[in-house]
Amino acid sequence: MILTLIEHDRGRLNELSLEALTFGRLLGERLGVTQHALLIGEAAQQIAGDLGGFGTEIVHLAVHDELSEYAPRAWARSLVELVTTLQPGVVVASASDRGAEVMAYAASILAAPLAANCIEVVDAPSDDAWTVTRQRWGGSLLEVARVAAPVKLLTVAPHALLPVRSEAAGATEVAPFTPSLTDGDVAARVTGRVEAGAGKVSLSEAKVVVGGGRGVGGAEGFGRLEELAGLLGGAVGCSRVVTSNGWRPHTDQIGQTGTRIAPDLYIACGISGATQHIVGCRAAKKILVINTDAEAPILTQADYAIIGDLAQIVPAISAEIRKASGG
Amino acid sequence: MRILVCVKRVPITGGKIVLSEDARAIDTRFLGFTVSPHEECAVEEAVRLVEANGGETVVLTLGPPEAEEQLRDAMAIGADRGVLLETDGADWDPQATARAIAEQIGQEEAFDLLLFGNEAADSGDYQVAIRVAHALNLPCVTGVKSIEIRDGRALVKRETAGGWEVFELSSPAVVAVREGINLPRFPSVPGRLRAKAKPVDRVPVKPEPGGQEMVALKLPPGSGKRVEVLGHGPEAAPKVVEVLRSLGMVS
Numbered sequence: 001m002i003l004t005l006i007e008h009d010r011g012r013l014n015e016l017s018l019e020a021l022t023f024g025r026l027l028g029e030r031l032g033v034t035q036h037a038l039l040i041g042e043a044a045q046q047i048a049g050d051l052g053g054f055g056t057e058i059v060h061l062a063v064h065d066e067l068s069e070y071a072p073r074a075w076a077r078s079l080v081e082l083v084t085t086l087q088p089g090v091v092v093a094s095a096s097d098r099g100a101e102v103m104a105y106a107a108s109i110l111a112a113p114l115a116a117n118c119i120e121v122v123d124a125p126s127d128d129a130w131t132v133t134r135q136r137w138g139g140s141l142l143e144v145a146r147v148a149a150p151v152k153l154l155t156v157a158p159h160a161l162l163p164v165r166s167e168a169a170g171a172t173e174v175a176p177f178t179p180s181l182t183d184g185d186v187a188a189r190v191t192g193r194v195e196a197g198a199g200k201v202s203l204s205e206a207k208v209v210v211g212g213g214r215g216v217g218g219a220e221g222f223g224r225l226e227e228l229a230g231l232l233g234g235a236v237g238c239s240r241v242v243t244s245n246g247w248r249p250h251t252d253q254i255g256q257t258g259t260r261i262a263p264d265l266y267i268a269c270g271i272s273g274a275t276q277h278i279v280g281c282r283a284a285k286k287i288l289v290i291n292t293d294a295e296a297p298i299l300t301q302a303d304y305a306i307i308g309d310l311a312q313i314v315p316a317i318s319a320e321i322r323k324a325s326g327g
Numbered sequence: 328m329r330i331l332v333c334v335k336r337v338p339i340t341g342g343k344i345v346l347s348e349d350a351r352a353i354d355t356r357f358l359g360f361t362v363s364p365h366e367e368c369a370v371e372e373a374v375r376l377v378e379a380n381g382g383e384t385v386v387l388t389l390g391p392p393e394a395e396e397q398l399r400d401a402m403a404i405g406a407d408r409g410v411l412l413e414t415d416g417a418d419w420d421p422q423a424t425a426r427a428i429a430e431q432i433g434q435e436e437a438f439d440l441l442l443f444g445n446e447a448a449d450s451g452d453y454q455v456a457i458r459v460a461h462a463l464n465l466p467c468v469t470g471v472k473s474i475e476i477r478d479g480r481a482l483v484k485r486e487t488a489g490g491w492e493v494f495e496l497s498s499p500a501v502v503a504v505r506e507g508i509n510l511p512r513f514p515s516v517p518g519r520l521r522a523k524a525k526p527v528d529r530v531p532v533k534p535e536p537g538g539q540e541m542v543a544l545k546l547p548p549g550s551g552k553r554v555e556v557l558g559h560g561p562e563a564a565p566k567v568v569e570v571l572r573s574l575g576m577v578s
Contacts, residue, residue: 009487070492072457072468095453097470097485104454104469108461113422113538116453131542136451141344141353143450144542155453187466188500192493194484202488208576232576243507250472250507251486256448257364257506265574275340282550286574288567289554301550304570308560316561320568324577 001086002028002035005079005093005102006051006059009070011043016094018054018163023156024092025055025166027121033089036060038082040075041067045174052170054163061176070098071189076105078179083110083151085177089126095155103155112149117157135160138256138279159262159283201235203252208234209263211254211281212242215270215292215310219247224314225269231321237261239277255280269310273298290314328382328439328476330373333428333456334362334401336394337449350543352418353449362388362397364506365444371511372474372504373442374405380476383407385438387431389424391416395527402522403514409527410435414534418450422537425458431530432463440481443503445470460501467501468494472508 004024007014021037028035034057039048041062048059062078079102083091091106093099095117107114115132122131122144129148135157136143147154196202203209210229212222222236229236237254238247254261256276266284271277273296281287282301289302290310299305306313338358345354362370373384386401388394389412398409412427419427432438443456453469460467473484473491481496485505496502514522557566571577 009489073466097487100453101457101469104457105461107454108458111422113420114452114454115539117451129538136449136544137340137344138448138451139547140340142545142547144545146540146542148538148540184464188468188494188496190492191495194491194493196490204488232571244510246510253507265571265576275344288570294556299554301552302554303552304567305554305556306558306560306563306567307556308563312561313564316564317567320564321571321577324568324572 001033001088003083003086003088003091004035004037004056005091005099006037006039006044006047007094007096007098008039008044008047011046013047013050014094014096014098015163016096016099016158019158019161020092020094020099020156021051021054021056022161022163027090027092027124028055031089031124036086036088038062038079040078043068048172048174052172053165055166055168055170056172058173058175061174062179063176064178064181066181066186069190071186072098072101073105073188074181074185075102076109077181077185079106080109081179082177088151090152090154093155095157100155103153107153110151110153112151112153113147114153114155115145115147116155118154119157119160121154137275139282140275140279158260201233203235203237203254203259203261206235206261207264208232208267209237209254209261209265209284210234210267210269211237211239211271212269213239213271213277214241216242216247217311221311222248224311224318228267228314228318231318234263239271240274268298268302269314271298272296273301328376328380329436330376330382330384330440330442331432331435331438332366332369332373332384332386332401332406332442334366334370334386334388334397334444335447335449336360336388336390336397337363337447344546346544346546350545351541352544360393360396362400363444363448365446365504367511368506368508369442369444369504370401370404370406371509373440375509376440376474376476378405382439385410385435387428388412389419389427389532390414398527399522400514402525403518404512405518408525411527411529412532413529414532417534418541419534420537420539421450421452421454421458422539423534425455425462426535427532428455429459429462432459437499439498441465441499441501443501445503445505456501456503463501465499465501466496467503468496469503471502471504474502474504474508
């Protein structure tokens with residue numbers, strides 16, 4: 001059996017979990033085993049019904065007073081308790097912030113290895129170590145690794161595969177259980193929140209992202225990018241050089257040490273394309289590059305390019321969009 | 328307060344990774360080394376907290392003898408002492424790494440805060456901090472981009488898609504930080520000179536391998552994309568709008 005951890009925040013599903021479910025379902029079909037899912041906290045009950053379509057047989061729901069707010073070790077305890085009961089062959093989660101965290105705690109509790117950021121299971125013999133391919137360097141290098149443990153723990157690299165619904169009808173039974181938790185399990189727990197300003201499109205969820213690099217020339221130069229992003233209902237991002245220079249806050253950084261984006265369109269302005277940046281934007285469906293250098297490494301990732309000075313090109317595109325939309 | 332920061336020596340790969348002949352390592356013959364970016368910020372954060380609250384910063388690494396260079400870098404910006412868990416240079420899996428670090432921490436005078444980077448730039452295992460926290464039975468939060476010390480407790484924040492999550496931790500605690508928590512300073516020349524005189528303990532360590540073992544490294548396939556050049560200069564703007572229209576982004 002495959003057990004997949006579903007991530008949510010107060011009942012709001014993290015879409016990356018659908019990638020993990022798809023990974024789990026495809027692996028299950030290959031191995032001839034079923035997939036169960038785990039939701040943690042009562043607030044998650046409302047999303048249980050959405051999971052059947054992704055190939056789950058049973059959705060387990062961990063219910064406990066201490067699970068009303070996210071606490072990584074309490075989530076891991078709930079997961080480990082279910083692992084002990086169900087004895088799955090493999091546990092899967094997305095390598096999102098929470099997924100990576102909970103699985104690392106679970107691996108610590110089980111004294112087991114955790115293969116992080118996997119993109120495929122190469123070989124899964126029932127009675128021996130597995131072979132997996134996982135990402136290193138944010139995905140610019142791959143590692144073939146052997147994982148030896150009674151229960152294999154894997155996190156799936158975000159955006160390595162698309163979520164695909166199962167063709168088989170998913171009848172999903174919800175099975176609640178109450179895990180045993182101690183005070184130590186909630187020693188680290190969310191105790192407050194600061195909501196982002198209303199109306200701001202988040203970089204990780206934006207459908208269009210306009211990114212700027214060294215070629216933007218300074219903090220003021222980003223006004224042009226803001227304008228274009230505004231017209232397209234998108235967000236502005238930047239490369240690491242820009243945050244290191246203090247032109248933009250780090251929250252805007254796209255890359256291995258910043259945000260991984262997956263928009264429908266990424267417009268990269270004045271960005272040469274260091275590996276660190278490429279791994280953060282590679283999941284974009286289309287990439288349009290604006291750069292003075294026709295040989296810049298980012299062109300190898302691009303679908304479209306305009307060669308020239310972004311300070312002239314970006315405002316020209318904004319003007320043309322206004323014209324097209326009658327403004 | 329006493330703060331421990333753990334760092335890892337990694338090559339500066341720049342634009343293109345080249346593998347060694349046996350495909351079990353990166354060819355580092357022509358590369359310099361640094362600490363992972365998240366950890367660079369962890370060192371800066373430790374130094375700032377000690378500057379504000381008094382105390383001592385100890386920087387620890389597990390790596391080959393040459394990793395002393397990264398300890399000296401950390402001491403050049405203000406860490407007080409170094410600990411090198413010295414290996415023969417082979418890659419350790421996260422379980423073995425965490426075990427050796429936790430054992431060493433047990434030998435040291437107690438710390439109030441243990442800082443890690445969220446994940447190493449090279450192996451990206453996302454788990455050493457948590458494994459160490461579990462071994463020492465300490466609370467741990469990862470992905471942190473803000474630390475505030477209030478009445479002996481650590482108020483830490485991490486970014487989410489919709490804003491920030493806040494965690495309040497009793498001391499001692501383990502915190503894995505992300506780049507962006509601060510903008511690390513550059514080491515000064517006097518700082519570098521002072522770092523040369525600071526003490527480094529060398530502790531030879533042997534791995535007790537966990538259940539994960541690297542078989543081989545390989546480079547991912549290229550994007551396979553062929554770029555369509557829409558034109559040169561601002562005259563190409565109408566072409567861009569055509570593309571936007573075909574993507575349904577402009578009416």
